[in-house]
Amino acid sequence: MIQPNTTEVAFGLPAQASTLAGAYDTLFLSLTALVTFCFVLIMGAGAYFVYRYRWRGGEHNVVEISHNTALEVAWSVIPLFVVMGLFVWGFKNYMDQLIPPKDALEVRVTGKKWKWTFEYPNGAQSADEMAVPINKPVKLIITSNDVLHSFFVPSFRMKMDAVPNKYTVMWFQPVLEGSQQVFCAEYCGTDHSKMYAQIKVLQPDAYQKWLDAHAPVNDSDPIAHGKSLFEIKGGCNACHAVKSAAEQPQPVIGPRLYQVFGRKEKIQGQGEITVDDNYLRESIENPMAKIVEGFAPAMPPFKGRFTDKELGHLIDYLKSLK
């Protein structure tokens, strides 16, 4: 998980980092002006009446006014036109924000507990960060591997839910070079609040370099392939540490996989076992079958997510962690 390095105090709307953020802010600030006007008017009238007509002791002098049809029609009809105007403006902007241009670069985004992974048309893969070329439209095709997540980029003024077994779409055209913060906005469990990612907005040549650096790892080297599957396709390192406790104190949501192969583990309600190939495969595909003492049964099953070959390479990688 990447820890962002911003330190300034957040207060108002974030920087406008996409083509549509400006239109968003215009609508936002116009509504704020309208709302402030209404609030001051209503509260001002209320405060004045309370002060002016407060009871000062003695007789209660009141003027009974049961209703005033003209006034009541006015304050029903005028707001009606105002809100309908807002509705139309909001809907128009919404369609602009939702419908991507046809020539957009398509990137597949997958949310999983608690990690975002990205896959590019040329096969490049990454986790926790994605790169995009500046001033080019980008279309994200979003899904989830487990529960609901939501891909939220405040500086683009956009978010879209990640729904398992379904694709949702979000698009943006970045105009600001640099790193944009991504949050998960739909509650998803223990590390929901650490499910960050960064969108690196780069010049074309830097973007190309980034793509090359994230080219897919082919399966000719089982351990390197297994490592890539572990970190990106599985996102396993969101919960499992792979180095010694001294070198990598976090995460500890799942058992530490450093020197896991051949280790003796106490299984809840089943006694001690020795970690071998079959145990590892079972724990990936059906993790609820054997839970190590001291851990919650929190891991989603990965059955069907990996091919036999991939499972073999994952296990080869785990064996290499010594």
Added chain:
Amino acid sequence: MTQYTPSSSEPGQRPPSFWNSSHGIASWLFTLDHKRIGVMYLAFVWAAFMLGGVFALLVRTELLTAGKTIVDPDTYNQLFTLHGAVMVFLVIIPSIPASLGNIILPIQLGAKDVAFPRVNLASFYIYVIGALIALYSIFSGAVDTGWTFYTPYSTTSNSSVSTMVLAAFILGFSSIFTGLNFIATVHRLRAPGMTFFRMPLFVWALYATSVIQILATPVLGITLLLLIAERVLHVGIFDPALGGDPVLFQHFFWFYSHPAVYIMIVPGFGVISDLISTFSRKAIFGYRAIALSSIGIAIVGFLVWGHHMFTSGQSELAGMIFSGLTFLIAIPTAIKVLNWIATLYKGSIVLRTPMWYTLGFLWLFTIGGLTGMYLATMSLDLHLHDTYFVVAHFHYVMMGGTMFAFIGGLHYWWPKFTGKMYSEKLGNWACALAFIGFNLTFGSQFFLGVAGMPRRYYNYLPQFEPLHQVSTIGSYILGLGFFLTLVCLLRSLKSGADAGDNPWEATTLEWKTSSPPPLENFMGQPTVDRGPYDRATGGGH
């Protein structure tokens, strides 16, 4: 004013109040008296309110610093879930209808009791059973899904989701029973001369609420049963791994839970309408508009649930319809606020504690309502959805609205059903603290949300820390305010002065009987010959 002549005018011959009409624990546990049932509801609602408040303060304390402050992330997730579930299902939904409504509605109608006293008692016990099951779920592996129980998280979570969902299911019946009773009571038990348009606005509001309760709550019941069926029997309904659709759950859930927002706030509208008229010492402005706008809100409120789902991938057409209808609801709501403000005009405004709560309500609810416009605007919702902006918005409506109305109403009717007057000084202090604390707690959260702070976060980025600290300090002031309120009210039971039958010079029927009222509310049958807020000379005392 209404015609009501006690059959005996000599004070010495007054019948015993409902507190003294019978004695012993059993006379309370098996009581069919709507006032006693209301008082028992009140005690339980306050107990639950304190429990939910402690959860809230723990959540706010954890958020004092960006990293870990007092608890680990899983405990934090349980705390905010329990806070939400307890406050929604055990506090806000029953608060005004089941406690104040139960005590006051039949008296305002000139009735001896509600239409079905046994169903009323059953409603209370169902509430207690539901509350106990909810408490049990805390100890059997506290639920961590958020009060919204979104699938597939809730169908795969290992916490005791089924128990908490069962509790919510059972509590739904309590709500249905109360709603059923109020509808029947309003239709059948009005005093002679009490036409629909002579009913106090508190009754109108409870009537509109009851209609929503009996129509919407069964949908929640069915949804929660389906959730349990999926968790226990693995029938694929919402979980995609079993062939279900998680977005379907959101549709079902909000089909109840959006109308439920009106179940929570519309009774508050009723309280405020009665209070603002009484403490302005004049009739309410636009009585019919306020009465009918409650019904309007109740109807349109059923058709706006999709505005919770603008980022769920639902179709743009559906989103457009939901957004348009949501804006329409702003109109009857605005009408109410403007009518209340207009009522102050040329009144004689008596600034006692219930009126301070009423004015606090107007401030907080207006902010809550106006910020709803941002969320109804589809485009703006894309950024604000699931951020602290939403958290701030619904607390301004649910807590600033409903709870301020509830506590204002409680101070207003307290002398009626206890016969004791609370300390005005302490009441004012408590109200001021709650108001200031509230605005610090939730005002700061609007700014957090606009800056992009997502909700339900255990950790947060360092740039959000200053506003989080303002919010946490505000929450302590708010908590102190509510604690003082309780002290103020309970202390009056021991040391409060006798309130008299009508300390506020109010016009509705409950102020015509003694404080506290006798078992069947009135001696003899009251009759009604004018509007509820009519102060014209001639009738009554």
